[in-house]
Amino acid sequence: MDNLCKYENIQESSDRCLYVQTNCNNQSKIAFTQLFYCQFDENYILVLIFIPFFFFLMFNLLSKTAENYLSPAVAHIAKYFKLSQTLSGITLIALANGAPDVITAIIATGEDDQGVLIAVGSIFGSGLFMTTFVLGSVLYYSKHILVNKVSLTRDLIFNIIGIGSIITFGYIGYISNQFSILFVSLYIIYIFVVMLNEKSEIKHCQENLQLIKKQEHQEEKQGLLSEEEYQQPQQIDEVKPFKYFGNEQQSLEFEEQQVNLYLAESCDNEDEEQEVIIFSKQTLFQKLQTILTMGFDLISKYTEGKKQQNKFKTSIQLLFTPLLLLLVLDVYDSLLFDRPLWIFVLCMALILAVYHYCHQIPLIALTIWSAICSIVWCKLIVEVLVDFIVLIQTLTGISPSYLGMTFLAFGNSACDFLVNTQLAKMGLGIMAITGCFAGAFFNLNVGFGIALLKQTWNGTNIQFPLFISDETNQHLINPQTTLIIQLLLIFSLLNMTSTLLLSVTVKFQLKKQLSYYYFTYYFIVLTTLTMITFFVN
Numbered sequence: 001m002d003n004l005c006k007y008e009n010i011q012e013s014s015d016r017c018l019y020v021q022t023n024c025n026n027q028s029k030i031a032f033t034q035l036f037y038c039q040f041d042e043n044y045i046l047v048l049i050f051i052p053f054f055f056f057l058m059f060n061l062l063s064k065t066a067e068n069y070l071s072p073a074v075a076h077i078a079k080y081f082k083l084s085q086t087l088s089g090i091t092l093i094a095l096a097n098g099a100p101d102v103i104t105a106i107i108a109t110g111e112d113d114q115g116v117l118i119a120v121g122s123i124f125g126s127g128l129f130m131t132t133f134v135l136g137s138v139l140y141y142s143k144h145i146l147v148n149k150v151s152l153t154r155d156l157i158f159n160i161i162g163i164g165s166i167i168t169f170g171y172i173g174y175i176s177n178q179f180s181i182l183f184v185s186l187y188i189i190y191i192f193v194v195m196l197n198e199k200s201e202i203k204h205c206q207e208n209l210q211l212i213k214k215q216e217h218q219e220e221k222q223g224l225l226s227e228e229e230y231q232q233p234q235q236i237d238e239v240k241p242f243k244y245f246g247n248e249q250q251s252l253e254f255e256e257q258q259v260n261l262y263l264a265e266s267c268d269n270e271d272e273e274q275e276v277i278i279f280s281k282q283t284l285f286q287k288l289q290t291i292l293t294m295g296f297d298l299i300s301k302y303t304e305g306k307k308q309q310n311k312f313k314t315s316i317q318l319l320f321t322p323l324l325l326l327l328v329l330d331v332y333d334s335l336l337f338d339r340p341l342w343i344f345v346l347c348m349a350l351i352l353a354v355y356h357y358c359h360q361i362p363l364i365a366l367t368i369w370s371a372i373c374s375i376v377w378c379k380l381i382v383e384v385l386v387d388f389i390v391l392i393q394t395l396t397g398i399s400p401s402y403l404g405m406t407f408l409a410f411g412n413s414a415c416d417f418l419v420n421t422q423l424a425k426m427g428l429g430i431m432a433i434t435g436c437f438a439g440a441f442f443n444l445n446v447g448f449g450i451a452l453l454k455q456t457w458n459g460t461n462i463q464f465p466l467f468i469s470d471e472t473n474q475h476l477i478n479p480q481t482t483l484i485i486q487l488l489l490i491f492s493l494l495n496m497t498s499t500l501l502l503s504v505t506v507k508f509q510l511k512k513q514l515s516y517y518y519f520t521y522y523f524i525v526l527t528t529l530t531m532i533t534f535f536v537n
Contacts, residue, residue: 005026006397010394016037028387029380031387051392055407070378073367073371076367077371090438101443102447105123106119106450119447120401120485121484124405124489125405125408125409126413126443128409128491128525129409130440131159131437133522134436135515137515138429139424139512143511143512144509145429152437159437159444162445170465174464175456177456183452184449187445314366316353318352318361322345322348328379402529402530402533416436416439420435466482483532
């Protein structure tokens with residue numbers, strides 16, 4: 001944020017509106033600061049009333065975009081290209097579920113070094129919330145889970161390496177383009193390791209099945225079992241038990257069937273029409289939600305699209321969506337061959353719309369386009385959110401990292417909390433636990449990593465003196481913000497390390513009692529950082 005755009009400086013100016021218009025140009029989509037000082041005459045009561053409605057609306061739109069459009073689209077893409085469940089889970093599905101966090105990190109960094117502070121707060125705040133409070137909720141509803149020690153250990157180690165890398169950057173004092181590339185490459189290594197683990201698991205299962213069939217064939221051939229005995233399940237000591245996991249109260253077959261059923265329903269979700277509740281029968285909360293999102297729902301219906309739309313609706317989508325994307329991406333006035341870019345885009349969109357109405361564009365192409373449009377809409381919503389966060393930071397002086405780890409993190413993680421706890425109630429606690437740690441690592445390395453690449457791509461370094469005591473760096477990060485980020489990183493690292501040690505101690509049998517530990521841990525972290533924010537100068 002521009003150092004001139006501070007509450008103290010604004011209050012000391014004779015013409016606050018003019019001062020804000022001149023010095024507070026750090027909001028990309030909506031100049032909330034200028035609106036507050038120029039149009040609303042510094043009406044704090046109006047802002048206090050507006051805040052809850054605004055955040056409810058923005059996070060609702062963000063959640064609906066990811067859930068109703070982006071997730072079904074990427075699931076269909078994964079199904080079309082026949083990606084394995086593991087590969088699609090750590091790439092496309094992770095992108096769909098983590099889109100709000102990833103886009104928030106990329107947008108929040110902005111063009112200056114202090115933009116990284118909001119991104120750090122959002123990513124690590126969301127990750128800490130996922131791996132403490134959400135994880136505790138999963139354990140609470142699952143009662144008792146025997147996890148795959150290889151998978152959990154792998155995810156925890158990679159998370160520890162990722163968090164440790166950011167702490168290392170803080171000790172070095174800056175983040176270069178080379179560091180950013182290495183940081184993003186860590187997720188590529190993670191994908192490679194996951195695929196090797198999956199291959200090893202499949203091979204192990206196949207070997208077990210072959211041994212079982214071979215022993216059954218030998219016993220049947222030798223006549224060692226009567227017909228009744230043969231029909232009973234046999235205890236085979238020679239065969240190693242499956243390393244894969246399962247709820248202690250469920251058989252492996254039931255767990256696998258439930259996982260496959262859930263994934264199948266997720267992939268085919270776009271084929272089903274969602275049940276629409278009549279407005280008169282909706283609750284007061286549902287009516288409010290419908291009214292606030294009515295305009296967005298109408299626009300998104302014709303710009304993001306779903307598989308079941310008819311040719312006419314899809315043709316309208318193809319015609320208007322490219323023009324809307326030009327507006328959202330701020331390239332509407334750009335020139336191409338000395339002509340306005342929108343003319344070329346309009347001509348191309350018109351050709352595609354007519355072609356689709358007369359013939360039909362392949363479904364996979366429309367699905368990919370729908371996913372792109374959904375990501376762009378998420379980008380727009382997050383940009384507006386970040387603009388409003390900047391206003392709050394300007395008026396209150398609260399650390400941007402604290403705002404990121406609370407407002408943005410809670411909103412972006414709300415959907416993950418609901419999904420993972422529902423999975424736990426369905427008996428899919430292992431999938432939920434995997435989502436907590438793998439999702440946190442995806443958001444960290446892909447979201448924050450791309451944000452770092454974006455800022456260092458032109459060869460400039462990001463000043464990141466977190467653990468360097470130097471008075472010349474205080475204008476970059478004030479002491480309060482520095483302390484908050486330091487503790488947030490340390491708490492995140494301690495959480496991952498303690499989870500690994502606890503899992504080894506209890507032999508990877510995670511019971512309900514552990515949920516209280518994670519609830520307490522998150523409460524302590526949130527209370528500590530809140531006290532620092534409001535009581536430490």
